[in-house]
Amino acid sequence: MALVDQEQMEDTAYRLSEAAPGDFIALLKPRVMSLVVFTAFVGLAMAPGVTNPLLAVISIAAIAVGAGASGALNMWYDADIDAVMGRTARRPVPAGRVTAGEALGFGLVLSAFSVATLGLMANWTAAALLAFTIFFYAVVYTMWLKRSTPQNIVIGGAAGALPPVVGWAAVTGTVSMESLVLFLIIFLWTPPHFWALALFKSGDYERAGIPMLPNVAGHAATKKQIFIYALLLAVSGLLPVVAGFATLVYGLVAAVLGVGFVWYSWKVLRMPESDTAMKPAKALFGYSLLYLFVLFTALLVDRLLVSLGLVF
Numbered sequence: 001m002a003l004v005d006q007e008q009m010e011d012t013a014y015r016l017s018e019a020a021p022g023d024f025i026a027l028l029k030p031r032v033m034s035l036v037v038f039t040a041f042v043g044l045a046m047a048p049g050v051t052n053p054l055l056a057v058i059s060i061a062a063i064a065v066g067a068g069a070s071g072a073l074n075m076w077y078d079a080d081i082d083a084v085m086g087r088t089a090r091r092p093v094p095a096g097r098v099t100a101g102e103a104l105g106f107g108l109v110l111s112a113f114s115v116a117t118l119g120l121m122a123n124w125t126a127a128a129l130l131a132f133t134i135f136f137y138a139v140v141y142t143m144w145l146k147r148s149t150p151q152n153i154v155i156g157g158a159a160g161a162l163p164p165v166v167g168w169a170a171v172t173g174t175v176s177m178e179s180l181v182l183f184l185i186i187f188l189w190t191p192p193h194f195w196a197l198a199l200f201k202s203g204d205y206e207r208a209g210i211p212m213l214p215n216v217a218g219h220a221a222t223k224k225q226i227f228i229y230a231l232l233l234a235v236s237g238l239l240p241v242v243a244g245f246a247t248l249v250y251g252l253v254a255a256v257l258g259v260g261f262v263w264y265s266w267k268v269l270r271m272p273e274s275d276t277a278m279k280p281a282k283a284l285f286g287y288s289l290l291y292l293f294v295l296f297t298a299l300l301v302d303r304l305l306v307s308l309g310l311v312f
């Protein structure tokens with residue numbers, strides 16, 4: 001909390017605010033978490049065995065609430081740095097519409113509720129994985145790594161990669177090679193996804209004193225790292241075929257998407273330092289979102305085609 005007016009934070013922390021319901025929804029980071037929840041759903045849908053549809057809905061709802069809860073805990077802890085970044089200054093806590101105490105309480109209650117629901121309704125392996133994911137994002141990434149190392153999002157990205165593992169475990173009660181392949185894809189996807197944004201928002205992070213790679217190692221080094229991760233990601237996108245849980249139909253889509261990712265990253269690598277508009281970095285950030293959504297949709301469609309006997 002070093003960068004905010006400490007007195008003002010203490011003053012607002014424990015009184016009740018006049019927040020609108022929409023402010024509490026905003027604490028859940030709904031747009032980001034929608035893709036997180038979608039990847040969890042794909043993990044659940046790819047798992048072997050017939051799932052009771054009601055149990056599937058409850059499991060996904062519990063994961064969604066847990067993901068949102070971790071967003072609220074992140075916004076509670078990060079209120080000081082969010083206040084000084086243009087992109088985040090209007091969030092409920094730094095804008096003063098929700099108190100820090102309310103955000104913390106909301107995040108903790110929803111975390112406990114989501115983990116307990118998943119444990120009681122599905123199984124305790126999945127619940128433990130959900131608890132670990134929330135802990136990793138809220139404590140390991142937000143409280144520790146984010147402010148201390150430029151590798152923050154590489155290591156912290158493990159949290160964002162876990163939801164399909166949780167979804168799979170909700171059905172099977174186990175962690176499998178297949179769900180770890182899905183983990184690996186998102187793990188390798190996260191650095192280029194985030195560093196593309198960090199390139200064109202590096203001023204924000206500089207002001208907030210956060211050691212993101214572009215501020216610490218410079219733009220040239222970040223662009224190289226993005227390109228390396230893009231190559232690794234393009235290859236890892238093919239692993240579901242190699243591991244035998246997707247067909248060549250998925251493989252074709254993954255190959256095209258992977259070439260696209262490398263192409264967009266190449267454009268970023270070739271972007272001159274003098275390019276202040278940074279259109280290639282903005283394009284790569286947008287493409288990263290499309291990539292993950294379409295890749296995971298392709299896995300679902302591929303599985304559907306196999307179950308209909310249309311593809312072998």
Ligand code: HEM
Binds near residue numbers: 035289
């Ligand atoms: C440590 C890992 C990650 C970091 C540091 C990160 C960072 C960010 C940031 C800073 C934004 C801009 C957010 C905003 O201002 O609204 C963003 C957007 C987004 N991220 Fe990530 N992200 C990470 C992982 C993920 C994961 C795992 C997913 C989903 C699987 C994801 C999905 C999204 C989506 C959908 C958006 C766009 C939200 C919008 O429409 O505004 N991110 N990410």
Ligand SMILES: CC(C)=CCC/C(C)=C/CC/C(C)=C/COP(=O)(O)OP(=O)(O)O
Binds near residue numbers: 036088
């Ligand atoms: C099931 C479950 C618990 C899922 C959690 C998944 C997870 C860790 C997603 C991380 C996504 C995210 C918004 C990172 C933002 O980084 P940031 O917090 O540094 O971004 P900001 O500057 O926008 O706050």
